Amino acid sequence: MIRLAGAAYVVDLLGVAVFAVTGVLAAGRKRLDLMGVLVLAVVTAIGGGTLRDVLLDRNPIFWIADPTYLVVILAVAVLTLLLVRHRRPPADLLLVADALGLAFFAVAGAQIAAERHLPGIAVVLFGTMTGVAGGVIRDVLSAEIPLVFRRGHLYASAAIAGVTLYLLLQAAGVAQGVAAAVGMATVVALRLASMRRGWHLPVFDLPDSER
Numbered sequence: 001m002i003r004l005a006g007a008a009y010v011v012d013l014l015g016v017a018v019f020a021v022t023g024v025l026a027a028g029r030k031r032l033d034l035m036g037v038l039v040l041a042v043v044t045a046i047g048g049g050t051l052r053d054v055l056l057d058r059n060p061i062f063w064i065a066d067p068t069y070l071v072v073i074l075a076v077a078v079l080t081l082l083l084v085r086h087r088r089p090p091a092d093l094l095l096v097a098d099a100l101g102l103a104f105f106a107v108a109g110a111q112i113a114a115e116r117h118l119p120g121i122a123v124v125l126f127g128t129m130t131g132v133a134g135g136v137i138r139d140v141l142s143a144e145i146p147l148v149f150r151r152g153h154l155y156a157s158a159a160i161a162g163v164t165l166y167l168l169l170q171a172a173g174v175a176q177g178v179a180a181a182v183g184m185a186t187v188v189a190l191r192l193a194s195m196r197r198g199w200h201l202p203v204f205d206l207p208d209s210e211r
Contacts (some may be wrong), residue, residue, distance in 0.1 A: 007176075007177050007180070008108060008111050008180075011104050011107065011108045011180065011184075012049075012062070012069075012104070012105075012108045013068070013069065013072055014100075014104045015045075015049075015101055015104030015105040015108055016045040016046065016049075016063075016069050016072055016073050017045075017072055017073070017076045018097050018098075018100045018101035018104060019044045019045040019048075019097075019098075019101040019105070019134050019135070019138075020041040020042070020044065020045040020072075020073040020074075020076045020077050020080070021041075021076060021077075021080050021097045021101075022044055022094055022097045022098045022101060022135070022138060023037075023040040023041035023042070023043070023044035023045065023077070023138050024037055024040070024041050024077050024080040024081060024084070025080070025084070025089060025093060025094040025097070026040060026044070026094065026138050026139070026142045026144070027040040027041070027142065028084060029094075029142070030142050030143070034081075037077065037081065038074065038077055040138060040141060040142065041073055041074075041076075041077035041080075042070070042073055042074070042077075043134075043137050043138070043141065044134045044135065044137060044138035045069075045073045045134060046062075046063050046069065046070075046073070046134070047133050047134035047136075047137040047138075048105050048109065048129065048130040048131060048132065048133035048134040048135075049061075049062050049063070049105065049108075049109070049130055049134075050062075050063070051129060051130070051133045052109050052112065052113070052126055052129060052130045052133075055126070055129075056112070056113065056116060056126070058112070092195075095147075095195060096192070098135055098147065099158075099187070099188050099191040099192055099195075100188060101131075101134070101135070102131045102132065102135065102155070102158070102159055102187055102188075102191060103131070103159075103162060103183075103184040103185075103187035103188045103191075104184060105130045105131040105134065106127045106128060106130060106131030106132075106159040106162055106163050106183075106184075106187055107127065107162065107163060107166055107180050107183045107184050107187070108127075108130065109126050109127040109128075109129065109130025109131060110123050110124065110126065110127030110130075110163045110166060110167070110183075111176075111180070112126070112130075113126035113127060114167075114170075120167055123163070123167060124160055124163045124164055124167070127159065127163035127166075128156055128159040128160050128163060131156075131159040131187075132148045132155065132156050132159060135147055135148065136148055151200065151203060153191070153194045153195055153198075153199070153200060154190050154191060154193075154194035154199055154200065154201070155191065155194075157190075157201060158186075158187050158190035158191045158194065159187055161186055161187070161190055162183040162184060162185075162186040162187030162190070163183060163187075165179075165182060165183050165186050166179050166180060166182065166183030169182060169183070
């Protein structure tokens, strides 16, 4: 059975837990029934990691190898349901939770890819894909434009920056746990700062005559 060790395993569980929360909140905004809420929570939480494992030919897939992931997802989903029924969540809670999930999964995905001794650029891509794919699935299923495609905020680029910094710190001899923490903090900081301050990448826009 494939299983991460120590801190990496905890980070992976935190990632699925936070993304499960975002799935529940997205389902609530669309007024889905209980089954719809649970399905959206699960696919959001396991989507990125499943795609990563399939592409890396990592068998069995992480949540099949270790059902603890599904238990955590369902427990967090039910707990979130109970909490939001008694107290309306803040309007930006979904975006904040998504930023945390993006950070956890991006670095965890990079760690798994690095274990396969892939080139650095491939590790960055796998980490970024692991972080963004679950959110894309959530947004598509809830009929929203995926956050990764929306103008005006850093999303995938925040994950790329965090994973790249993680790899650079590792190459410089920094302890893996410290490097991972700095990488995740970078993802969250860039994502939240872009939301607050409107940071974004340059927009490619053709002149009207070329459209």
